[in-house]
Amino acid sequence: MKQSQGPSAKFSEPVADYLEYLQRERGRSENTLRAYDVDLRNLGQFLHDHAGDPTLKLITVQMVRDWLAYLHESEISRTTLARRISAVKNFFAWALKHELVESDPALRLAAPKKERRLPHVLQPSQINRLLSEDEAPVEDDSKAGEQSTRKDNDVKSLAVACRDKVIAELLYASGLRISELVALDIADIDFERRTLRVLGKGNKERVVPFGKPAERVIIDWIRSHRKILATESAGDALLVGVRGSRLNVRQAREVIATALKSLGDTSASGPHALRHTVATHLLDGGADLRAVQEFLGHASLATTQLYTHVSVDRLRQSYRQAHPRA
Structure with a gap:
C-alpha cells in the first residue's frame, strides 16, 4: 500500500x-x-x-x-x-x-506499566572531577609572545569553556531541568541570596539556591566571557551560544553529554543525570523529602520518592560490604 x-x-x-x-x-x-x-x-x-x-x-x-x-x-x-x-x-x-465525537473510541485502551528504572547517579568523586577547575599551565618565558598570540586567537574558546562550566555547575547546584537552565535570564539571579528564579513545568515558578562554586563561575562568565559571545539577539539570556543568541536545549545537552563521556567511568549520559544526582545526594545528606520535591519542582511527591530507592539501594550495598553478619 x-x-x-x-x-x-x-x-x-x-x-x-x-x-x-x-x-x-x-x-x-x-x-x-x-x-x-x-x-x-x-x-x-x-x-x-x-x-x-x-x-x-x-x-x-x-x-x-x-x-x-x-x-x-x-x-x-x-x-x-x-x-x-x-x-x-x-x-x-x-x-x-467538546462534542467532536459521540463516544470515546480510546476509553478502554490500557497502557503498559512503565519500566521503573532507577536513575544513573554520579558518585561524589565523579562530580568533583566533572566540576574541577583546571589550573592554567605555567608557560616558558621564551614562548611568551607565541602564547600571547595563541590566547588572542583562542579567546572565544575560553569563553565557551567558561560557559560550559556554568552549565555543569548550575545543573548540579540547583537540580534544574535543561529547559529551565537555558531559559534563565541574568535578572533571574539573586546574587545576594544566591538563588535563581525558575519557571518550571506548567509555568510554575520556584526559587532554588546555588552554592559558592556556582556563584564564582557565573560571575566570571558574566563579567569576563559572556560579552565575547553574546550579540544583541541574546537579550538578557544568561547562557549564549557561539553564534551569539540564547543557548538552546540541544546545544546544552551536547555540552553535558561530552563532559560525562569524558569521565570514562559512568553510564550516565545526559543532563538529567545531574538532576538525579543532586536529588540523591541531598537525600543521602539528610534533606527532607518534601524540601527536595520543592527544590526539583516535582508536582507529585511520588516522583521525588524514586530517589529514596536509590539511597536505600546504596544503604543495602554498604550494609552487605560492611556488616559482619550481612
Missing part, C-alpha cells in the same frame, strides 16, 4: 485545535506539545494509510485497537507506547467533552 505524506485535515485540524487548547488553557510546555503532536500524528498516519482516512466521528474502537496492534508489531519501547496511548486517550477525552 502506498504511504501518504501525512494525516489529512480530517484528523490534523482537530489535533491542531487540541494542541492550541493545551498551550493556552493548560499551559503545557513546547516540549510537551511537540510530543503530543508526534504521537497523535502517528495515529493519524495509521488511520489514513490503513483505515480509509475516517473523519473523527467515524473512528471506531476497532480502528484504535488495530493501531495499538501496529505499535506492538513495531517493537517500540514500553515508555514510548505508554506515552502514545496516553496522548490518544487524552485527545479523545477532550474531543468527547
Whole structure:
C-alpha cells in the first residue's frame, strides 16, 4: 500500500485545535506539545494509510485497537507506547467533552506499566572531577609572545569553556531541568541570596539556591566571557551560544553529554543525570523529602520518592560490604 505524506485535515485540524487548547488553557510546555503532536500524528498516519482516512466521528474502537496492534508489531519501547496511548486517550477525552465525537473510541485502551528504572547517579568523586577547575599551565618565558598570540586567537574558546562550566555547575547546584537552565535570564539571579528564579513545568515558578562554586563561575562568565559571545539577539539570556543568541536545549545537552563521556567511568549520559544526582545526594545528606520535591519542582511527591530507592539501594550495598553478619 502506498504511504501518504501525512494525516489529512480530517484528523490534523482537530489535533491542531487540541494542541492550541493545551498551550493556552493548560499551559503545557513546547516540549510537551511537540510530543503530543508526534504521537497523535502517528495515529493519524495509521488511520489514513490503513483505515480509509475516517473523519473523527467515524473512528471506531476497532480502528484504535488495530493501531495499538501496529505499535506492538513495531517493537517500540514500553515508555514510548505508554506515552502514545496516553496522548490518544487524552485527545479523545477532550474531543468527547467538546462534542467532536459521540463516544470515546480510546476509553478502554490500557497502557503498559512503565519500566521503573532507577536513575544513573554520579558518585561524589565523579562530580568533583566533572566540576574541577583546571589550573592554567605555567608557560616558558621564551614562548611568551607565541602564547600571547595563541590566547588572542583562542579567546572565544575560553569563553565557551567558561560557559560550559556554568552549565555543569548550575545543573548540579540547583537540580534544574535543561529547559529551565537555558531559559534563565541574568535578572533571574539573586546574587545576594544566591538563588535563581525558575519557571518550571506548567509555568510554575520556584526559587532554588546555588552554592559558592556556582556563584564564582557565573560571575566570571558574566563579567569576563559572556560579552565575547553574546550579540544583541541574546537579550538578557544568561547562557549564549557561539553564534551569539540564547543557548538552546540541544546545544546544552551536547555540552553535558561530552563532559560525562569524558569521565570514562559512568553510564550516565545526559543532563538529567545531574538532576538525579543532586536529588540523591541531598537525600543521602539528610534533606527532607518534601524540601527536595520543592527544590526539583516535582508536582507529585511520588516522583521525588524514586530517589529514596536509590539511597536505600546504596544503604543495602554498604550494609552487605560492611556488616559482619550481612
